[in-house]
Amino acid sequence: MSTFWSIWVIVLTLTNLGLVTWILFANRKVAVSDQNEPDNQTTGHVYDGIEEYDNPLPRWWFMLFVATLVFAALYLAIYPGLGNFKGFSGWTSHKQLERHQEEAQARFQESFGKYQKMPIEKIAESREALKMGARIFANNCAVCHGADGGGNYGFPNLTDNYWRYGGSPEKILETLHNGRQGVMPPQEPVIGEEGVKDAAEYVLALSGQEHDAAMAAKGKKIFGTVCMACHGMDGKGNQTIGAPNLTDDIWIYGSSREEIRHTIRNGRHNQMPAQKDKLREDKIRLVAAYVYSLSRQQEVEQ
Amino acid sequence: MSDLIPTRDEQDGEGDVRYRMLYESEDKVYIRHIRGLYTRVRKYTGLPLLLGYFFLPWLNLDGQQAVLFDLPARKFHIFWATFGPQDGFLLAWLLIIAAFALFAVTTWLGRVWCGFTCPQTVWTMMFIWAERVCQGDRSKRMKLDEAPWSTEKVLRKGGTHAIWLLIAFATALAFVGYFYGIRDLVLDLAHFRAHPQGVFWLAFFTFATYFNAGFLREQVCKYMCPYARFQSVMYDQDTLAVYYDTKRGETRGPRKKGIDYRAEGMGDCIDCYWCVQVCPVDIDIRDGMQYECINCGLCVDACNSVMDKMGYPRGLIRFTSEDELETGKTNYLRPRLFGYALVLAAMLGLFVQHVATRSPVGVEVQRDRGARMFRESRGSIQNVYTVKINNMDQKPHEFDIRIEGKKGYDYSLRKPREIYLKSGELYAVPIRVSVPKDQLKETKHNIVVVVEAVDDPSLRDRHASVFIGPKK
Numbered sequence: 001m002s003t004f005w006s007i008w009v010i011v012l013t014l015t016n017l018g019l020v021t022w023i024l025f026a027n028r029k030v031a032v033s034d035q036n037e038p039d040n041q042t043t044g045h046v047y048d049g050i051e052e053y054d055n056p057l058p059r060w061w062f063m064l065f066v067a068t069l070v071f072a073a074l075y076l077a078i079y080p081g082l083g084n085f086k087g088f089s090g091w092t093s094h095k096q097l098e099r100h101q102e103e104a105q106a107r108f109q110e111s112f113g114k115y116q117k118m119p120i121e122k123i124a125e126s127r128e129a130l131k132m133g134a135r136i137f138a139n140n141c142a143v144c145h146g147a148d149g150g151g152n153y154g155f156p157n158l159t160d161n162y163w164r165y166g167g168s169p170e171k172i173l174e175t176l177h178n179g180r181q182g183v184m185p186p187q188e189p190v191i192g193e194e195g196v197k198d199a200a201e202y203v204l205a206l207s208g209q210e211h212d213a214a215m216a217a218k219g220k221k222i223f224g225t226v227c228m229a230c231h232g233m234d235g236k237g238n239q240t241i242g243a244p245n246l247t248d249d250i251w252i253y254g255s256s257r258e259e260i261r262h263t264i265r266n267g268r269h270n271q272m273p274a275q276k277d278k279l280r281e282d283k284i285r286l287v288a289a290y291v292y293s294l295s296r297q298q299e300v301e302q
Numbered sequence: 303m304s305d306l307i308p309t310r311d312e313q314d315g316e317g318d319v320r321y322r323m324l325y326e327s328e329d330k331v332y333i334r335h336i337r338g339l340y341t342r343v344r345k346y347t348g349l350p351l352l353l354g355y356f357f358l359p360w361l362n363l364d365g366q367q368a369v370l371f372d373l374p375a376r377k378f379h380i381f382w383a384t385f386g387p388q389d390g391f392l393l394a395w396l397l398i399i400a401a402f403a404l405f406a407v408t409t410w411l412g413r414v415w416c417g418f419t420c421p422q423t424v425w426t427m428m429f430i431w432a433e434r435v436c437q438g439d440r441s442k443r444m445k446l447d448e449a450p451w452s453t454e455k456v457l458r459k460g461g462t463h464a465i466w467l468l469i470a471f472a473t474a475l476a477f478v479g480y481f482y483g484i485r486d487l488v489l490d491l492a493h494f495r496a497h498p499q500g501v502f503w504l505a506f507f508t509f510a511t512y513f514n515a516g517f518l519r520e521q522v523c524k525y526m527c528p529y530a531r532f533q534s535v536m537y538d539q540d541t542l543a544v545y546y547d548t549k550r551g552e553t554r555g556p557r558k559k560g561i562d563y564r565a566e567g568m569g570d571c572i573d574c575y576w577c578v579q580v581c582p583v584d585i586d587i588r589d590g591m592q593y594e595c596i597n598c599g600l601c602v603d604a605c606n607s608v609m610d611k612m613g614y615p616r617g618l619i620r621f622t623s624e625d626e627l628e629t630g631k632t633n634y635l636r637p638r639l640f641g642y643a644l645v646l647a648a649m650l651g652l653f654v655q656h657v658a659t660r661s662p663v664g665v666e667v668q669r670d671r672g673a674r675m676f677r678e679s680r681g682s683i684q685n686v687y688t689v690k691i692n693n694m695d696q697k698p699h700e701f702d703i704r705i706e707g708k709k710g711y712d713y714s715l716r717k718p719r720e721i722y723l724k725s726g727e728l729y730a731v732p733i734r735v736s737v738p739k740d741q742l743k744e745t746k747h748n749i750v751v752v753v754e755a756v757d758d759p760s761l762r763d764r765h766a767s768v769f770i771g772p773k774k
């Protein structure tokens with residue numbers, strides 16, 4: 001706030017406060033309306049023969065009003081309210097937030113602290129830790145990965161035993177900490193539209209789906225020169241760079257002919273956001289343990 | 303005109319303009335002590351309630367306070383039941399029922415709640431008792447207030463305020479004890495380690511009680527209480543209220559005992575002002591019904607004792623109705639009262655039945671809102687739900703979840719290995735329900751999620767949801 005507006009606010013506020021006080025104190029008494037009739041104690045209003053007394057208000061009511069004025073003056077002195085004047089207490093909402101955050105951090109430290117040094121496999125055996133992990137997961141991860149961690153279109157399933165980057169506790173922690181950038185480059189500029197169609201047939205063949213054998217044979221050549229760099233000669237993928245296995249039936253972008261063609265033609269860009277600054281170490285360990293336990297849940301026939 | 307607040311007029315310096323002060327502290331009400339039927343009724347209804355209020359927190363069940371409103375844990379323990387935030391509607395219903403009971407009683411007996419059981423009246427009466435014990439009855443109190451300060455006055459006044467503060471502190475202690483745990487509170491206070499908030503509220507309620515019952519008193523009923531504002535609409539012709547029998551009483555006037563006053567054209571009222579002197583809200587009931595009247599019956603007791611002394615029949619001032627004063631009969635069986643009683647009984651019955659049959663397990667099911675309505679994987683359609691289980695039992699339990707769906711579908715359910723909830727814990731469990739794609743006949747069908755404690759099948763709750771598949 002510029003100095004002018006600050007002064008403007010201060011003058012307005014104080015003037016109003018003064019006016020209200022003056023109005024209150026100046027109106028403590030009125031001239032009796034009917035000077036000649038000292039016994040007349042009504043306001044002179046009559047409705048259907050019902051007259052209204054002119055009774056004074058209770059004194060405590062007046063005192064309550066005075067108390068609100070005192071409160072206002074004290075408040076303006078202690079807290080920020082008068083333009084740029086910050087109040088004598090030094091209170092700000094930022095400071096209050098920081099204090100509350102510190103308190104919360106201290107409270108979390110109490111419940112999270114003991115998991116700092118514990119190996120993930122051990123944490124995954126703790127009832128309480130898994131519950132906390134489940135809550136953190138529901139608040140931060142379920143949006144993409146689904147409430148059950150089963151994934152969504154474009155987001156991997158965390159409940160099966162198939163991992164793009166590896167499912168060991170260390171790898172899960174790494175994924176959570178630093179995030180992942182999964183890039184499948186667009187291949188149409190490299191192999192042309194015909195090449196895209198042939199390669200797609202070969203990928204269909206790899207995963208044991210219906211395909212055109214002639215096209216797949218042409219596709220195999222393309223695969224051997226272009227795709228194998230990441231997906232491997234056998235198409236089994238590569239966990240160090242997160243290239244998926246093309247021979248199983250797990251697909252995050254669908255396994256139909258059209259979807260596979262689209263993937264090869266335009267590429268895919270996946271991002272798992274890094275959590276190290278958002279969730280911090282203690283929460284990451286709990287979530288990691290929860291994710292680790294997800295692939296070990298039970299499935300029952302009903 | 304006797305109910306007018308005396309206004310102080312100020313003469314202006316000029317001498318010809320008078321001013322009226324718009325704010326006046328009201329005159330203190332001095333109540334004459336009286337004994338009688340209604341005073342006894344008040345005593346014997348009030349004492350058990352007061353004892354209940356003061357000693358209920360000390361009652362323990364299974365080693366914990368029987369009635370404890372545990373705000374930080376968001377649990378209300380009331381004897382054998384525990385209520386959580388999700389039972390808020392029960393509290394709402396309880397308050398609605400209480401309001402209806404108040405309407406019904408008011409229609410029937412007028413403002414007896416105010417006169418006999420309202421804490422405002424009960425505590426005021428206690429404080430007046432303290433005044434009487436230390437300073438004597440009405441006339442003595444008035445004299446003492448006018449007398450100059452002396453050792454005796456200091457002692458009498460000091461004693462009164464000491465008793466007031468003691469009652470106020472006991473009140474606050476019991477009140478805070480309902481929330482803090484009274485045993486903890488007393489111990490913590492003795493060791494100077496009580497939570498500052500507890501101490502604050504203790505001080506707050508002590509002084510609130512002290513000022514309210516000591517100084518504000520009838521002003522609360524006259525100016526603040528919302529019930530007093532709208533009770534008049536609940537009165538009808540046959541509502542019992544305190545009335546002065548004008549026909550019998552007028553013309554009022556003092557007389558010697560035993561004369562034939564009727565021959566002199568006088569009524570039964572001897573104009574002794576006792577009914578005015580005992581009135582806690584400082585009205586003259588002989589002016590007819592007034593909005594301040596709280597139906598406490600003190601003037602009835604006072605007038606009856608005077609009538610006894612004079613040898614006249616009782617009931618010059620009595621609980622009666624407008625109808626009775628006009629026609630000689632009160633019509634008790636009237637539709638309004640029937641309606642109230644019926645609705646009240648129905649609500650109370652439903653409420654008791656609901657509380658008695660409450661399952662200590664609460665279950666809520668939310669379908670997961672992903673980017674798509676369902677997930678397809680390996681020839682089956684999957685739906686994901688978050689099952690929120692609330693264990694409201696006093697013991698921890700392990701729970702099992704199962705699905706009841708359409709016959710002929712092979713549902714499979716994926717859920718955590720162990721669903722273990724401590725007493726009072728709330729846990730959101732994600733589950734995945736799958737149906738083979740080729741079995742699914744419809745886009746949407748209903749399923750029911752059943753949650754049951756493994757060690758006690760009677761702890762069970764169910765919640766309906768829908769299973770959504772591809773468009774058919």
